[in-house]
Amino acid sequence: MKEKIIQESIQLFGEKGFKETSIQDIVDALSVTKGTFYYYYKSKTELLMAIHLKYIDELLRKQEEIIHDGSKPYKQKLHEIVYMLIHDIEKEGLSAKVFFREMRNLTEEDMAEVIKKRDQFRLNIQQLLEAGIGAGEFRSDLPMDIVTFGILGMTNWSYFWFDPNGRVSDAEVSDIFLKMVLQGLKG
Amino acid sequence: MKEKIIQESIQLFGEKGFKETSIQDIVDALSVTKGTFYYYYKSKTELLMAIHLKYIDELLRKQEEIIHDGSKPYKQKLHEIVYMLIHDIEKEGLSAKVFFREMRNLTEEDMAEVIKKRDQFRLNIQQLLEAGIGAGEFRSDLPMDIVTFGILGMTNWSYFWFDPNGRVSDAEVSDIFLKMVLQGLKG
Numbered sequence: 538m539k540e541k542i543i544q545e546s547i548q549l550f551g552e553k554g555f556k557e558t559s560i561q562d563i564v565d566a567l568s569v570t571k572g573t574f575y576y577y578y579k580s581k582t583e584l585l586m587a588i589h590l591k592y593i594d595e596l597l598r599k600q601e602e603i604i605h606d607g608s609k610p611y612k613q614k615l616h617e618i619v620y621m622l623i624h625d626i627e628k629e630g631l632s633a634k635v636f637f638r639e640m641r642n643l644t645e646e647d648m649a650e651v652i653k654k655r656d657q658f659r660l661n662i663q664q665l666l667e668a669g670i671g672a673g674e675f676r677s678d679l680p681m682d683i684v685t686f687g688i689l690g691m692t693n694w695s696y697f698w699f700d701p702n703g704r705v706s707d708a709e710v711s712d713i714f715l716k717m718v719l720q721g722l723k724g
Numbered sequence: 725m726k727e728k729i730i731q732e733s734i735q736l737f738g739e740k741g742f743k744e745t746s747i748q749d750i751v752d753a754l755s756v757t758k759g760t761f762y763y764y765y766k767s768k769t770e771l772l773m774a775i776h777l778k779y780i781d782e783l784l785r786k787q788e789e790i791i792h793d794g795s796k797p798y799k800q801k802l803h804e805i806v807y808m809l810i811h812d813i814e815k816e817g818l819s820a821k822v823f824f825r826e827m828r829n830l831t832e833e834d835m836a837e838v839i840k841k842r843d844q845f846r847l848n849i850q851q852l853l854e855a856g857i858g859a860g861e862f863r864s865d866l867p868m869d870i871v872t873f874g875i876l877g878m879t880n881w882s883y884f885w886f887d888p889n890g891r892v893s894d895a896e897v898s899d900i901f902l903k904m905v906l907q908g909l910k911g
Contacts (some may be wrong), residue, residue: 690881691874698871713870
């Protein structure tokens with residue numbers, strides 16, 4: 538039931554918005570009582586935090602799996618992280634929407650915890666790039682913190698435009714972005 | 725007064741949010757009457773549209789100025805557009821915030837008009853890149869529509885992290901992004 542409440546709320550928060558969705562809407566959609574809701578979550582805000590944590594923890598877990606695979610070159614790891622993000626935004630569209638749009642409705646303390654995890658995700662990419670410099674895979678004359686923001690901008694922005702039913706697949710977008718970022722556009 | 729109402733509302737909408745700001749809040753901040761407000765705008769929604777148009781029209785105007793300067797190579801024009809966007813997000817932070825965050829509060833018709841202008845801005849970049857391929861400045865094997873989304877992602881995402889008082893200036897961020905996009909990260 539806990540997981541069902543999360544799934545249904547992602548749907549409702551994503552479609553109508555967090556503020557516009559009441560606990561009554563959630564329990565109605567699940568055909569359960571408010572008592573059931575309060576058995577699992579103290580409040581709508583606590584539920585929103587559970588959604589945020591589920592989303593970012595899952596991304597961090599998958600990212601660490603990619604990073605800790607010793608057998609792959611850094612370039613490939615970067616490629617897999619970029620693909621993971623674009624694929625995730627495609628597959629988990631409503632979760633991503635709730636994550637990007639409703640964060641400001643978290644409590645201050647919860648928001649700080651989520652931001653810390655987001656920062657960790659970003660720093661993991663930066664460290665990957667810096668390790669790749671050490672291995673001679675990446676150029677060493679660019680500050681990798683800014684480069685990381687650039688890469689995250691490319692991937693995260695896809696949330697606003699990427700169409701899973703469009704001409705180009707998530708894998709193709711990742712390939713194009715990687716060529717662009719690794720080899721550059723110069724003719 | 726029309727311009728003053730716009731400036732004050734950008735401040736209030738940016739800080740408190742569009743829905744959370746009343747017309748009363750706006751006229752109070754300007755020490756004028758509601759009659760004055762309604763002399764210039766029929767509604768808060770009409771005012772929001774005026775803010776959106778001002779923001780996107782100004783960006784389009786500056787972009788076209790850059791594009792139509794025949795004396796510069798395409799690479800430099802791309803550089804100037806990237807700088808313009810990051811600089812603008814720095815200088816017009818609250819306008820950018822209102823533009824990105826409150827668009828869903830426009831009427832359907834107004835939203836369609838703003839989206840058309842946003843699309844025009846994006847297509848102008850794509851055409852610039854395609855013209856640059858023709859001139860041998862850019863590689864020809866990548867679909868420039870997707871590349872354009874990548875570049876806009878890098879610049880627009882800076883709204884979420886760029887700190888005008890930070891270590892790196894808007895001009896430096898643009899330089900790093902351009903090196904990354906033109907030459908690539910490969911070591």
